[in-house]
Amino acid sequence: MWLIYGIISGEIPWSQGLANVIYACSTCGNCIENCRFEKFNDFLVDMIEAARVEAVNSGFCPERQKALLERTINPEKYNPYDEPNSDNEHLKKKYNLPDEAEWVYFIGCTSNYRQKNLRDATLRFLKKANINFTLIDEHCCCSPIIRTGQISPVKDFINYNITQINNTGAKKVITSCAGCYRTLKKDWIKFGADYGFEIYHTVELVKELLDEEKLKFKSEYNKILTYHDPCHIGRHMGLYEVPRDVYKQIPGINFVEMKRNKENAWCCGAGGGVKIGYPDWALEISKERLEEAKETGATVISSVCPFCRTNLQDSNDKFNINLEVIDLIEILDGLDFEITEKS
């Protein structure tokens, strides 16, 4: 904050080093929780993101972050992962999805290009749950470029995605990614979007099905599991109990909490452009989380975000921590369950 003040007051000029400090924040939001100054604390992450916009405008956006933008706006890609854009038609065919539906599953770039297992598990789950859904030819939700202050194309992307969603007639959009969830629900509104559909995370749908007694587990998951709160679902959106409720209802599960959880959860280290900008550091941050998970006696660390999953897995592999890293939806995909329409 002092540095940001120094920039605003002109006491310190932009430099690459300064930009690196401003970009080293994973936007985890822990400072918001721990800062004792009400009204001020709400805006801590916003201030960091605003400083990043300044960095971009002043020509000091770090190179790796710049590449993120270039790939995202590339008309062949529209995603930060440098993959050719998937219009998702093959998935629609494979899963026999209609053009118009009640729900749209917004897959998100990380699931679609890096965590396909998570994507497929979600697709299978939605099918099994008899959800009337479809997919769109989605372009990036813009989380990475918003978080890194590169906001010029954001409105176009939002408009495009909203139009695609509206074309399906859907009234609900579901995502399996914490980043997409926050972005669609919070940032799109901030950027002036006015959409008529509701935003769900898959974990909220699962919870609803369980609450309505429509989902009944038929097999057990006999493992000691701890839950990692993704920052963008936890601190950013306040969803702490919903995922816990779902895990705890899985038969056989031994659910344990890490020392730092919920509001005080330690970040996986991937967010805010840190994984791309400072990959080694992102893994160090994850290592601390994994070690904390180990301390609980858990053999499984699970989350509800493909981005957390990626970084936790990478760190687990790099530092030989020997935990199983898995998303909730992948666990559900491996279990037998029955969907009934409650009478």
Added chain:
Amino acid sequence: MDKEKILKDLENIVGKDFVSNKAEDLYIYSQDPGASLPRPVDFVVMPSTVGEIQNLVRSANEHKIPLVPLGGGLTLSGLVIPVKGGIVVDMKRMNKIIEINELSKYALIESGVTSGQLLSHLNENFPNLQPPVPDAPPSATIAGNVLIHGSGYLSQKYGDHGAMINGLEVVLPDGKVCKLGSCAVSKFWFARGPIPDLIGLFISSFGTMGIITKLSIQLFDKPKFREVVFGLLNDPKDIPNILLKITETGLAEDVLLGKQDKPDWMKGYVFVIAYVTGESQEEIDSHIKSFKRVYRKAKARYMKTPDRIRTAYLEKPIFAATAADFRKGGGFEYVGANMPLENIPEAYKRGAEISKKYGIIPTLGSRLIGGTHNIVMFFSYSFNRADPKDMENARNALHETNKLALELGGIPWKAELVGQQLILEKMDPNYKKLYNTIRSTLDPNRIMNPGNWEVNK
């Protein structure tokens, strides 16, 4: 000064990742959250071992460059902003809690351990013990606090935090490591003596005598119950009487006074804020009864505490920063002055006058240190950091308050540079001479935080 060569040396000592001379890093270390003007810094280093610190000291002697030890940097009085440039030695990486001794009741810690860290370590692992911590933000280090005669909610009962030091390990200005206290003789860091007591040399000398690397600090039993009892006094003249009456009972843990015009509910009174502790609720209730009686006899009105206020005051340590920044300008500094009880009423009166003169809302307070042996008086001034004029105004108010404290027989605590000079002006010449002789003997090259406590010949 060959800065290239110094940088190389520092990199060799602490590793490339832990030394910086980059503008963005130096910017942070060139200022503190108080009203002092920024001053230039040449390097910042973050050592992690005693050996590294020894090498830093040797290197600083070779290059004749100042070293300024820094803990949390939260004194507010510019004590960790170098006066003559040089190297800030940020101790945060030396953050190991080495031992908690439950029998002799002490914590042996490295000097980068923060008050929040020690507090949560004890809460988790030794819930019956509590450490002496200030009401500062939790990133304040225990070392930085005890080394400035800090105080906190245990001070009324047990004295200032400097007095709670059992032992120190210090890297002297020539690079030698020296142990002080019982640890100089015994493997237990349990007491300060009975040997010539040199620990005092390192307290309130603001890093001019060496760099502390380890310390042993006393721990105390945690009571099961604690309650806060508020009283309202109309006239500051009655302060000495009520404080004597309260301490006579022997029942108070912490005793604070407050007189401030904001928040609104505090205006017009001297608040007496006393804490009672006990092993049961009955015990607490009986103490509260005693206090009601004391208050009545001492012309104070007992005030039933609204829950919101009670909760805030029962948090230990109190989160003082929220009260300090009620103006929301992000700037706050206070003159803390150790004062004799007899002049406290006058301090309240004249302190408020100074505040008004400088257009700042009067915010005054005090805490008892060891009964009525010593009262720390707080004259607080908040300001808008974004407004240099407002900051200068606060500096002027602080300066005038330092003078007032000295005039009333008190001594400004953790005094900033000008305050130090005011104290030195009044100091016994032979005290100054002794101090200076010791300092020059230990540190002939004056590498340790020069500019502080500078005795002008």
